[in-house]
Amino acid sequence: MNPEKVITRIAPSPTGQMHIGTVRTALFNYIFAKQNKGTYFVRIEDTDRERNKEEWVDAIWNDFEWCGLKPDAKYRQSEHIERHKELLQKLVAEDKAYISREPKKDDPTEEVEVVRLRNPNTTITFTDLIRGEVSFDTTEHGDFVIARSIDDPLYHFAVVVDDGDSCVTHVLRAEEHISNTPRQILILEALGYTRPTYAHFPLILAPDRTKLSKRKHAASVEQYRTQGFLPEAMINYLALLGWNPGGEREIFSLDELIKLFSFERMHKAGAVFDIEKFRWFNHEYLKLLPMQEFVDRLSLFMTERGDTVPPYLPQIGVELRNRAQTFGEAADYLKGGEFSFMEDTIPAPTGELLLQGAKADAAAVKTNLTKVVELLLEHEPFTAESVKEAIFPYATEQGRASVLWPMRVALSGKEKSPDPFTLAGLLGRKKTLERIEKALRML
């Protein structure tokens, strides 16, 4: 019955590829808003004209769309520049801030007129949903700069104004911002806005336990998309970095996360991003996909990557997906000839390879292969299971290695491949028999 509607936001800056930490913060903002039937929006923080680039603005929209985190609204901070100027002037007029003529910081030969806030030098205490009460002495900040000039606001000022005007109720962001919070509260109080509720999420760490950075580590959404990770797996994995619903289940859909999320179960310490576990999650999600969808999405991935999609992809889908944890790996397997046995043009295996794992001599292998042909000549139906039924008793009798190894090599032409029955099922009777006959001539 609380009349106050929850409003959350994510505020990325368009200075490069989107960081997966940004996605996680967006995710929790999204989840919390949805859980409370509130609103979640994206605001692009583009007040730094020198570092921003249009291409990164587009990348942000694309990345969020790919992740499945659709905002209820979106806008750019630069659209509000007039409002920022207005409030900057108001603050100066009220003597809560003042214009200070001083040498430019990175070029002391030049003089600038920055705007500084009159710091009341108080101790600011705020409640953090994750960390409880947090206090900072703000005297150390002095009269800090809030604008490069009277019409060029800086981050802290712009954030406070935009959050205030957008009636953001919950500022949920990463821990790196926690020591910025008191400064923003000081600005907020000077401006007279209502203070939102804060929460600071633990950081995502690299294996060396420092903040995961795009410079040093694989940390951008784009990289993982390019490697063929599924957005649903990424969402799930990211949600479980620093949070869990208790119990032993790990696979959760976005809807389930919305139902289960709570700040009480949020960790306070940073969590190391483990690519191996992420790959495991991805594999789990790959296996959850209906085969047709797996094939379609992989085909799309390969096409975008410039790879040729082999016509036999649907047939080997199950085998391929067992092996590959990501679409990227699947594409690599295909490209690397892992499934070359599906091609009609493969050369016959050498006699040496046919005997390599057979634990028997050429004469015995020849006999066994001949027998296999005989057993399969009219066997019905010709599926992996039924081929196994036809061959297995004989193989067991003769020593499985002496039958199964050469049969598998004859069918695949390779040292490593799926088992002979799967191969036969995939190839069909005609090709199966042809390849065994061909192998027989190599002995």
Added chain:
RNA sequence: GGCCCUAUCGUCUAACGGUUAGGACGGAAGCUUUUCAAGCUUUAAAUCGGGGUUCGAUUCCCCGUAGGGUCACCA
């Protein structure tokens, strides 16, 4: 360095004073259609240290130690 935050297997974590400290990833071993992968089974592996509080501490308090974040005319 100042300020702030944090601390359970290598990693992600469960336990909200009483458990043989559980699960997952990864590792190791074994099984299978004597290859590869997947799958299944088994297994090693942790409460940072020291003081308290308590009949009893992973859990509460204090002090260390270690790690991280932040200290812009970036966001």
